[in-house]
Amino acid sequence: MKKVRKAVIPAAGLGTRFLPATKALAKEMLPIVDKPTIQFIVEEARKSGIEDIVVVDGKSKRSIEDHFDSNPELESNLEQKRKDAMLKMVQETTDINLYFIRQSHPRGLGDAVLTAKAFIGDEPFVVMLGDDLMEDKVPLTRQLMDSYRDTGASTLAVMKVPHEDTAKYGVINPTNVFKPGLYNVANFVEKPNPADAPSDLAIIGRYLLTPEIFDVLEKTAPGKGGEIQLTDAINTLNKTQRVFAREFKGARYDVGNKFGWIQTNIEYGLKHPEVKDQLREYLKQLSARLVDEDQNNQ
Structure with a gap:
């Protein structure tokens, strides 16, 4: 079984829910107090043991690359003024194996993941969405990696949500509990009406996927909104190899909307x-x- 070493962070969305701020600024650079949201995602990946990270970005996302690049003028200024704590903080953002790939058109999450195929190769990998910040004693990405070590199978993070909110999420149809907190899944339903939702376990922004997902994505037709839906591809993958769901019981912060x-x-x-x-x-x-x-x- 190959080690999980790589992560994909999709960041090519237009950020329309935060206009006009995101007209020229990447949504992923909106700060939580004093730190861009995408930095929290990168830090979770590193704490989980991820070695290489690729950010799939788009137009008007240059600020993300600049944030994780070195800034000699700033670093020199902080060094001269002996602002050592600030200097360390700035330098830590560059001490990362971070790569960037451009998604030419926003064709959906599935297409963004497919864009990273050459970077991932034939290895298992994680997908980390920037709209969700997760807090737990063990990082959620690490929890997925631990589950993969036990099963060797793709695993999605899920969390219980109010039943009336199921229309906002992809929802799993669990068949049985494989082990505490880990579910076998019959299928995945994208944004069901609450009356039709098979459970209250909603897919949240962390996925561990085997490389076979790329072959499926290449054959997946556009779904809702004319976009290639990752959930559709995972449903297809689940027909040929098991896909599990890991229930997350830590704290989740949704930064994908204004409130x-x-x-x-x-x-x-x-x-x-x-x-x-x-x-x-x-x-x-x-x-x-x-x-x-x-x-x-x-």
Whole structure:
């Protein structure tokens, strides 16, 4: 069984939910307090033992490449001013085996993954979506890698969601529990109506896939929205080799929409050493003010 060494981070989306900010700025560069969202994804990959990462980007995504590139002028300035902590922080973003591939047209997640075929070769790999930040004692990507070590099969991360929210996700139809937290799956349903959803276990933004997925993707016809859906390809793969689902029980932060992004900034801000005390006090004052306003409006 080959070791899981590589990760694919799709980052070619247009980011329309964050316009006008994303007209010229990559959505993946929107900060959570003081760190771009994509850096959290890269850090999760490294903590999980991933050695090589490819970012599948598109037009107007140059800021991602610049962020992970060296900046000699900035580093020299910080060194001269003896701002050692900041210098270390900046240099850590370049100490990564990071590669970039351009997806010429946004044809969907499946096409973005297919774009990385030459980089991955015949190895198992992980796909990490930038809209989801995950927190747990063991990184979610590492959990998927551990499951693969036990099964040798593709494994998707899933999480229980409110039943009325199943229309927002791909949802699994589990057949039985292979072992605690790991499900055999009959099929995967993309954004079902809640009345038709086979479970409340929704696919979240981490996948571990065997290289056979590329042959399937090359034959997968466009689905919803005229895009090549990764879920469709995984369904096909599941007919010839088992695909498992690993239930994630840690904390998930959805930064793919405005409210989720603001909520995540508050949550992370309350843990950030530089701003947590000020933010906590501000939230107390804001809460008291909102209560007063509500009472006055009654």
